[in-house]
Amino acid sequence: MKYLKGIKLNILHIEDEVEWFEKTVKPLLLDIGAKGIFHADSFDGATQILSENDIDYVVLDLAIPLNLENPVPDVSNGLRLASYIRTKYAGTPILILTGQQTEEAVEQFVEDQEPTTFWDGKRKSLVKVRPKRRVNEAISLLAEAVKELDAIDAIEIEETGCKLNCLEKRVIRIFCKENSAIAARVKTLNDGLSSSKVLQVSLIGLQGQELPWTSLVKIDTKQNIDKESNNFRDHVNKLPVASYPNILNEYVAGCADKKGICYRFATHYSSNYFSHLTSGEDSTLTILEKLKNILSTWSNNKAVEQVSVGAIRSLICPDHKFEKLTKIRQRLGLDEFEKKILNANYSIQHADLHGLNILVSEELHPIIIDYGDIKLAPSVLDIVTLELSPYFHPHLREHKAPEMELFENWFNNDNFLSMAPFPKVSKFLREWKAENYFLEREYVATVYAYAIRQLTYEGPNVEIAVKLIEKSVSTYK
Amino acid sequence: MNLKQLLIELKGLSPDKQIGSLKALRETATPKEKQLIQLAAEDAGQPWLKSALLDIANSDKVKVKSEVQTSSSDDIFDKEAVKSEAVSDSIGQMIHELDPIIGSIRVFAEKEIDNFDQSNTKYELEKLNEVIETFEDWRKVEQSPVFREVKVFDEISKEVDRVSRKSKVDIQIDVPKDLVYVLSPALLRIIISNALRNAVESSNQTTIREKHPIIVRGSSTDNSIWFSIIDDGLGLQNKTEVLLKSRHTTKPGNRGLGLAIIEKAVSSMGGEWNLSSSKPCGAVLFFEIPKRN
Numbered sequence: 001m002k003y004l005k006g007i008k009l010n011i012l013h014i015e016d017e018v019e020w021f022e023k024t025v026k027p028l029l030l031d032i033g034a035k036g037i038f039h040a041d042s043f044d045g046a047t048q049i050l051s052e053n054d055i056d057y058v059v060l061d062l063a064i065p066l067n068l069e070n071p072v073p074d075v076s077n078g079l080r081l082a083s084y085i086r087t088k089y090a091g092t093p094i095l096i097l098t099g100q101q102t103e104e105a106v107e108q109f110v111e112d113q114e115p116t117t118f119w120d121g122k123r124k125s126l127v128k129v130r131p132k133r134r135v136n137e138a139i140s141l142l143a144e145a146v147k148e149l150d151a152i153d154a155i156e157i158e159e160t161g162c163k164l165n166c167l168e169k170r171v172i173r174i175f176c177k178e179n180s181a182i183a184a185r186v187k188t189l190n191d192g193l194s195s196s197k198v199l200q201v202s203l204i205g206l207q208g209q210e211l212p213w214t215s216l217v218k219i220d221t222k223q224n225i226d227k228e229s230n231n232f233r234d235h236v237n238k239l240p241v242a243s244y245p246n247i248l249n250e251y252v253a254g255c256a257d258k259k260g261i262c263y264r265f266a267t268h269y270s271s272n273y274f275s276h277l278t279s280g281e282d283s284t285l286t287i288l289e290k291l292k293n294i295l296s297t298w299s300n301n302k303a304v305e306q307v308s309v310g311a312i313r314s315l316i317c318p319d320h321k322f323e324k325l326t327k328i329r330q331r332l333g334l335d336e337f338e339k340k341i342l343n344a345n346y347s348i349q350h351a352d353l354h355g356l357n358i359l360v361s362e363e364l365h366p367i368i369i370d371y372g373d374i375k376l377a378p379s380v381l382d383i384v385t386l387e388l389s390p391y392f393h394p395h396l397r398e399h400k401a402p403e404m405e406l407f408e409n410w411f412n413n414d415n416f417l418s419m420a421p422f423p424k425v426s427k428f429l430r431e432w433k434a435e436n437y438f439l440e441r442e443y444v445a446t447v448y449a450y451a452i453r454q455l456t457y458e459g460p461n462v463e464i465a466v467k468l469i470e471k472s473v474s475t476y477k
Numbered sequence: 478m479n480l481k482q483l484l485i486e487l488k489g490l491s492p493d494k495q496i497g498s499l500k501a502l503r504e505t506a507t508p509k510e511k512q513l514i515q516l517a518a519e520d521a522g523q524p525w526l527k528s529a530l531l532d533i534a535n536s537d538k539v540k541v542k543s544e545v546q547t548s549s550s551d552d553i554f555d556k557e558a559v560k561s562e563a564v565s566d567s568i569g570q571m572i573h574e575l576d577p578i579i580g581s582i583r584v585f586a587e588k589e590i591d592n593f594d595q596s597n598t599k600y601e602l603e604k605l606n607e608v609i610e611t612f613e614d615w616r617k618v619e620q621s622p623v624f625r626e627v628k629v630f631d632e633i634s635k636e637v638d639r640v641s642r643k644s645k646v647d648i649q650i651d652v653p654k655d656l657v658y659v660l661s662p663a664l665l666r667i668i669i670s671n672a673l674r675n676a677v678e679s680s681n682q683t684t685i686r687e688k689h690p691i692i693v694r695g696s697s698t699d700n701s702i703w704f705s706i707i708d709d710g711l712g713l714q715n716k717t718e719v720l721l722k723s724r725h726t727t728k729p730g731n732r733g734l735g736l737a738i739i740e741k742a743v744s745s746m747g748g749e750w751n752l753s754s755s756k757p758c759g760a761v762l763f764f765e766i767p768k769r770n
Binding site for chain 2: 017020023024028043044063066067069070075076077078079080082083098099100102103104105107108131132133134135136
């Protein structure tokens with residue numbers, strides 16, 4: 001067998017017969033140009049290597065021991081490891097190379113795998129099985145994978161405003177491959193605070209031409225992308241057409257714990273809500289009117305819930321983060337404040353509706369993106385985010401440095417509107433929230449929760465957040 | 478024992494604690510509880526857990542063995558189960574040992590033998606692989622079948638695809654595409670593949686007349702599902718009983734062992750089978766599996 005030399009692929013082989021690995025398998029893996037060949041002889045050994053290295057492909061014997069203390073090889077250990085890899089490194093392909101491939105549980109495991117778009121751009125399962133007696137076929141499969149990975153590694157990516165790691169680039173490259181593109185221009189759309197990357201991607205075809213449609217790729221952990229995908233199917237596609245992009249595909253193959261979801265826009269967008277807000281209020285008002293109409297699909301289905309302030313806060317800022325804010329909790333008696341009960345109108349909310357998540361077409365039509373946080377929450381949450389994100393989001397934080405007096409008067413409508421930097425927009429948002437909320441307390445509790453969350457980010461405008469928390473506590477009383 | 482609660486707790490434990498907990502369960506569970514464990518295994522979700530639970534459920538049959546030895550009870554079913562488990566374990570161990578060696582021989586032969594693709598070594602290695610595949614089937618039919626809903630047409634199509642490249646005649650499937658039935662998919666595949674292999678071998682023999690395609694026909698009734706694999710080959714040269722006995726005398730992979738495997742697989746699912754001559758030429762293998770309550 002002759003294979004291409006010098007190709008990069010990290011392979012982990014889990015095999016308790018060390019001699020067989022050394023004498024038969026390892027030379028074959030070297031032959032096909034694997035970059036790093038890792039070997040483990042137990043479940044524990046494998047999980048350690050996986051946690052310390054970027055493994056592109058796993059070759060797995062099933063009858064393996066758990067660890068030194070439990071040295072008896074057992075098929076259930078191999079299956080357990082396969083399940084572990086599927087959960088923790090969902091994108092990592094597995095080749096089961098074993099003498100136990102006809103076990104019922106093995107067949108079931110393989111059958112249960114959903115196909116995904118692989119490195120060659122075709123749909124296939126990430127789990128394959130070959131008996132050890134056909135190790136030559138197994139190696140041919142790996143050689144094919146090596147060639148495919150090498151081919152997509154040649155796809156060029158030009159990054160603007162972002163730095164993608166090798167797994168994130170792999171997501172983009174599989175997207176290119178599936179669409180017969182040879183390069184991609186990638187520009188960040190969120191310089192936000194989450195772990196995710198939201199990217200505008202333009203694909204470049206074989207003739208060097210840009211493909212005539214714009215796409216958005218969001219990359220995050222598989223768990224978060226699965227949540228986003230479910231949110232899209234459950235909630236976003238109930239909104240009016242053209243107010244959101246459509247899902248093209250999801251990519252996970254060889255991306256370890258990362259996953260990408262790709263959307264295509266029906267309408268071309270040229271700006272975002274923040275850029276309109278900073279350039280003129282009239283266009284912003286037009287966008288907001290349309291946005292209100294779009295989001296009414298969700299807010300029209302609201303139901304009154306009796307909840308505590310703490311319950312609202314935990315929807316926006318999780319308990320484990322809140323618990324770390326010991327000083328302010330003690331100083332302002334927040335634990336007591338959070339016990340207060342109120343009525344709130346709950347409806348589906350985007351829950352991260354800052355200006356970069358609202359793209360705007362040339363006709364000033366808003367297109368909502370980034371659906372990972374969508375949830376049932378107080379029906380003023382998105383409005384509060386629209387009101388407050390200009391003062392906290394890194395994209396605009398430095399843009400305007402408002403006087404503290406503005407936040408001192410946040411809950412005094414007349415005073416607030418007289419000093420607001422965007423008076424028309426503020427007036428619109430205040431009227432909108434009054435249509436949505438149960439009573440003022442829902443709004444106060446939501447502002448409080450939003451401000452608490454800002455304290456959990458590195459380098460936020462702490463002074464503003466603390467002032468809003470103080471005013472929320474005093475206004476609520 | 479609250480099995481459901483126990484399974485939930487088990488999933489949250491670290492691997493070594495899971496093993497400890499499963500060992501304790503294996504030692505303490507009563508035969509009745511092991512029946513419940515068998516049922517729970519079918520819904521276990523995670524394959525490793527399913528495999529571990531089935532081990533515990535089946536360990537009951539080994540326990541019965543010691544009871545049989547100390548009493549005069551003539552419990553034929555359990556003796557058979559113990560025997561089957563022993564046969565299955567032995568074949569499994571044998572395959573486990575042989576598999577990597579055969580793999581290595583193939584790898585080294587490809588490197589060391591000139592013109593390997595045309596060599597006798599390659600031909601014999603392919604035959605060895607077929608023998609191991611037959612042993613795998615044999616092992617499987619000795620295990621307790623796991624029943625579930627099967628899309629019958631899809632399962633048969635897979636086997637037909639596997640076999641058809643070796644066949645000189647067409648293989649046609651005459652089974653309703655939407656037929657779903659509770660069966661052991663593994664055993665169904667084994668019966669169909671062995672029956673097809675026999676039919677292909679027979680149809681591939683050179684004769685003056687042109688042969689008709691092989692037909693896999695099947696349908697369900699109120700109480701059972703039935704299949705016929707009909708070929709237009711040489712037909713039966715011996716009585717079925719003689720063919721069955723030949724498992725001890727002829728080379729593995731031949732019709733004898735194939736039929737013995739079919740017999741075991743059909744009876745494991747509580748069914749019946751029959752091999753007869755087809756008019757004017759060839760043979761028909763018919764089998765019927767009763768509906769499960």
